[in-house]
Amino acid sequence: MNDRSRSKSVLVGVVALVGLSFGALVACPANQEPDRRAELLASLVEAQFIPTLGEASERGEALHTAATALCSSPDAAHLDAAQDAWWQLRAPWKRALAIPLGPIIDDGFDMAIDFWPLRPSSVEGGVAAGVSSQAELDALGVASKGMPAVEYLLWDPLAGDEAVLAALTGADGPARCAYLELLTADVALRLAELDDAWRDDYATQLVGAGTSETYPDLALAIDAIVNAMIAGLHDLDDMKLAKPLGLTSASGADPELVESRISDRSLTDARDALAGFEAAYLGTDDGGLGLTILVEQRNPDVDAKIRAELEAAKLALAAVPEPLRLAISSDAAAVEQAQVAIKQVRISMTADVASLLGVTVSLSDNDGD
Amino acid sequence: MQRGLDRARAWAHPRVDASSLVILRVFVGLLVCVSALRFVARGWVSELLLAPSFHFHYWGFAWVRAPGPALAYGLFAVLAAASLALAAGVRVRLSALICWVAFTYIELIDLTYYLNHYYFITCLLATFVLLPPRPDADGRVSRAKLTLVRVQVGLVYVFAGVAKLGSDWLVHAQPLRTWLAQHADLPVVGAWLDEAWLAHLASWSGLGFDLLVVPALLWRRTRKVAYAAVVGFHVITGLLFPIGMFPWFMIGCATIMFAPDWPRRFMALNLESGGHAPTKPRLEQALAGLAGALLVVQIALPWRALLYPGSMLWHEQGFRFGYRVMLIEKVGFVEFRVHDRVSGDRWTVAPHAELSALQVKMMSTQPDLIAQYARHLATRLEHEMPGADIEVRADVFVAFNGRPHARLIDPQTDLAATRAGLAAKPWILPAPTTDPP
Numbered sequence: 163m164n165d166r167s168r169s170k171s172v173l174v175g176v177v178a179l180v181g182l183s184f185g186a187l188v189a190c191p192a193n194q195e196p197d198r199r200a201e202l203l204a205s206l207v208e209a210q211f212i213p214t215l216g217e218a219s220e221r222g223e224a225l226h227t228a229a230t231a232l233c234s235s236p237d238a239a240h241l242d243a244a245q246d247a248w249w250q251l252r253a254p255w256k257r258a259l260a261i262p263l264g265p266i267i268d269d270g271f272d273m274a275i276d277f278w279p280l281r282p283s284s285v286e287g288g289v290a291a292g293v294s295s296q297a298e299l300d301a302l303g304v305a306s307k308g309m310p311a312v313e314y315l316l317w318d319p320l321a322g323d324e325a326v327l328a329a330l331t332g333a334d335g336p337a338r339c340a341y342l343e344l345l346t347a348d349v350a351l352r353l354a355e356l357d358d359a360w361r362d363d364y365a366t367q368l369v370g371a372g373t374s375e376t377y378p379d380l381a382l383a384i385d386a387i388v389n390a391m392i393a394g395l396h397d398l399d400d401m402k403l404a405k406p407l408g409l410t411s412a413s414g415a416d417p418e419l420v421e422s423r424i425s426d427r428s429l430t431d432a433r434d435a436l437a438g439f440e441a442a443y444l445g446t447d448d449g450g451l452g453l454t455i456l457v458e459q460r461n462p463d464v465d466a467k468i469r470a471e472l473e474a475a476k477l478a479l480a481a482v483p484e485p486l487r488l489a490i491s492s493d494a495a496a497v498e499q500a501q502v503a504i505k506q507v508r509i510s511m512t513a514d515v516a517s518l519l520g521v522t523v524s525l526s527d528n529d530g531d
Numbered sequence: 532m533q534r535g536l537d538r539a540r541a542w543a544h545p546r547v548d549a550s551s552l553v554i555l556r557v558f559v560g561l562l563v564c565v566s567a568l569r570f571v572a573r574g575w576v577s578e579l580l581l582a583p584s585f586h587f588h589y590w591g592f593a594w595v596r597a598p599g600p601a602l603a604y605g606l607f608a609v610l611a612a613a614s615l616a617l618a619a620g621v622r623v624r625l626s627a628l629i630c631w632v633a634f635t636y637i638e639l640i641d642l643t644y645y646l647n648h649y650y651f652i653t654c655l656l657a658t659f660v661l662l663p664p665r666p667d668a669d670g671r672v673s674r675a676k677l678t679l680v681r682v683q684v685g686l687v688y689v690f691a692g693v694a695k696l697g698s699d700w701l702v703h704a705q706p707l708r709t710w711l712a713q714h715a716d717l718p719v720v721g722a723w724l725d726e727a728w729l730a731h732l733a734s735w736s737g738l739g740f741d742l743l744v745v746p747a748l749l750w751r752r753t754r755k756v757a758y759a760a761v762v763g764f765h766v767i768t769g770l771l772f773p774i775g776m777f778p779w780f781m782i783g784c785a786t787i788m789f790a791p792d793w794p795r796r797f798m799a800l801n802l803e804s805g806g807h808a809p810t811k812p813r814l815e816q817a818l819a820g821l822a823g824a825l826l827v828v829q830i831a832l833p834w835r836a837l838l839y840p841g842s843m844l845w846h847e848q849g850f851r852f853g854y855r856v857m858l859i860e861k862v863g864f865v866e867f868r869v870h871d872r873v874s875g876d877r878w879t880v881a882p883h884a885e886l887s888a889l890q891v892k893m894m895s896t897q898p899d900l901i902a903q904y905a906r907h908l909a910t911r912l913e914h915e916m917p918g919a920d921i922e923v924r925a926d927v928f929v930a931f932n933g934r935p936h937a938r939l940i941d942p943q944t945d946l947a948a949t950r951a952g953l954a955a956k957p958w959i960l961p962a963p964t965t966d967p968p
Contacts, residue, residue, distance in 0.1 A: 514930050518930075
């Protein structure tokens with residue numbers, strides 16, 4: 163056999179091998195489990211994220227209406243109604259913020275609506291300045307506005323509701339009320355803008371992952387979801403529990419770092435945030451899908467572990483006595499137990515789930531080999 | 532002994548066509564230039580070099596300081612210009628030297644940005660400095676020069692293949708099983724990428740490719756098929772995985788395995804036939820010897836991993852500088868616990884406040900980086916809190932190649948008291964014994 167015919171034989175061999183491989187590929191029965199990532203993204207967006215933001219937007223309007231009514235007739239009944247409207251708004255908002263994703267973070271809505279920790283001096287500064295127009299409010303920093311500022315004007319944890327009403331009807335009552343109305347209008351406006359940003363663009367980007375501009379492949383969208391879930395847990399266990407407890411600095415426990423400490427909704431906030439994570443992981447009672455469908459497909463043991471840790475976190479959080487601003491000193495062990503339990507879920511999400519799904523914390527093609 | 536040396540000299544002496552070396556130089560010069568421009572265009576100079584307030588240093592290179600903005604951008608401009616000069620054949624040795632200095636300095640700034648292909652480019656540019664890829668006065672080069680460059684390129688494949696000889700890769704098809712499944716949404720082939728058998732097929736094919744491609748490229752009869760496989764393999768991996776410029780470098784560099792005169796025969800190119808006459812033959816011989824020594828070092832370095840007990844994929848001692856490409860899917864969680872022995876205060880520190888997301892990600896799975904940051908944290912806190920005596924411990928949980936997470940580091944060890952070095956680190960806990968799913 164000469165060189166030429168040998169080369170020909172090699173070439174024929176390779177072509178045959180490639181042909182056989184391709185044939186095997188085509189003929190082989192597809193017995194693998196289906197890729198449910200697109201289905202999950204669509205469900206998360208349509209059954210959870212959009213309805214939750216829509217609910218928050220509606221409740222933002224309701225809060226503004228209640229604040230306007232309170233300022234028209236500053237009495238106990240209207241104060242109760244305004245406080246209730248604020249309280250009701252926190253639930254969908256904290257659930258939405260548990261998965262800080264897209265415009266919530268990218269466009270700064272989280273800070274504009276829910277700046278933490280509350281700075282009373284900034285709010286009083288807004289009142290004292292006689293801010294009475296949206297343009298003037300826009301010029302103020304995020305510490306002067308948002309839901310914590312509204313909370314500050316609607317509650318007085320030491321002197322009670324009578325003191326709040328006295329302030330609204332006292333010498334600087336008109337300025338206080340005008341500022342309150344402006345703040346609630348601003349919160350409603352921001353929530354509506356956030357809702358629009360999701361509906362008009364971001365939801366399409368997520369649901370269309372694989373071909374959309376933001377997520378040209380599905381893996382990137384799943385990365386974003388998993389990373390947002392981890393970020394939400396980090397905010398809860400580290401920022402909202404560990405920091406007030408004094409676990410992250412040498413300065414000890416600090417009640418001023420407790421979220422929603424004026425209304426004492428702190429633990430309900432935490433439970434709502436955990437509920438937001440739970441819904442994104444487990445899905446919803448009305449058939450909305452959660453990340454569990456992917457994790458369970460890849461490794462049922464990891465899925466079972468996350469479920470067990472989530473249950474333990476809920477129990478630990480439920481065991482913390484009200485209110486949190488006092489519990490961080492009077493029952494620090496219970497608060498720390500809840501913080502550790504939530505952190506355990508975060509560790510498993512960061513290490514096990516991210517590893518299982520091939521999720522990268524910060525995707526960049528400056529790494530990989 | 533003398534006889535052996537004589538035979539080696541006789542083997543190395545024949546003159547061969549220089550054009551394949553020239554083409555390699557053009558490829559490398561252009562790709563280094565593209566890499567430099569891409570690094571700037573993607574904002575990585577600012578994000579990776581300028582923004583972080585702390586950089587992880589290579590052992591023995593703590594003296595390398597991050598540049599300021601002017602020097603950083605200037606370095607990339609110099610690198611781009613010198614790499615173009617290298618490609619064009621202008622003052623080849625000087626261009627290669629400038630490229631090597633600029634590239635190596637950039638690489639030494641932060642250990643978390645270590646990549647095998649950056650290491651490869653650093654070594655290749657060093658080889659170009661020692662053995663300039665240009666024709667001699669007769670338009671040819673010694674066979675020894677071509678062979679040394681071929682070995683430099685071939686090392687990448689051979690060691691990438693050797694590194695795959697482990698149960699994770701061969702038995703469990705990890706990490707390819709995890710990575711391929713991410714692309715299950717691709718049209719036509721996507722449905723198959725989630726199949727276990729395909730991950731196994733890809734793993735074994737990858738091993739075969741890495742181990743056989745160098746001899747297959749060198750052997751004339753298999754060369755065309757082998758190069759088609761090189762192009763196919765690197766294009767596919769480049770499309771599926773975020774590995775930057777690596778595939779394009781290897782597609783270019785693999786041509787050095789072709790017959791030395793291939794550019795003249797296939798591209799009808801008459802490259803730089805009038806060449807450079809060495810003015811100091813003894814110096815050139817010494818530099819060629821250095822190039823050989825550089826290869827010996829590269830061949831020896833990967834084996835140091837055998838000196839460390841336990842799974843190298845887990846502890847990563849001896850992992851770098853071994854061309855161990857794409858072997859691990861590893862994710863970690865790290866949190867530092869600080870204790871001031873003077874005040875008795877204890878608190879935790881999340882590294883995100885000081886480090887970039889990429890630095891945290893890379894540090895969270897690599898024990899030496901975790902210890903390095905712990906030492907820095909102790910120094911920083913003792914500076915901020917005069918009189919404090921800081922201990923730093925770490926809670927580090929790592930999952931690799933599909934296994935459930937486990938602690939990587941002994942949580943009782945004061946990492947601030949550890950010393951950097953090559954000795955085995957007793958504070959790294961054993962790897963989990965469970966198999967990947």
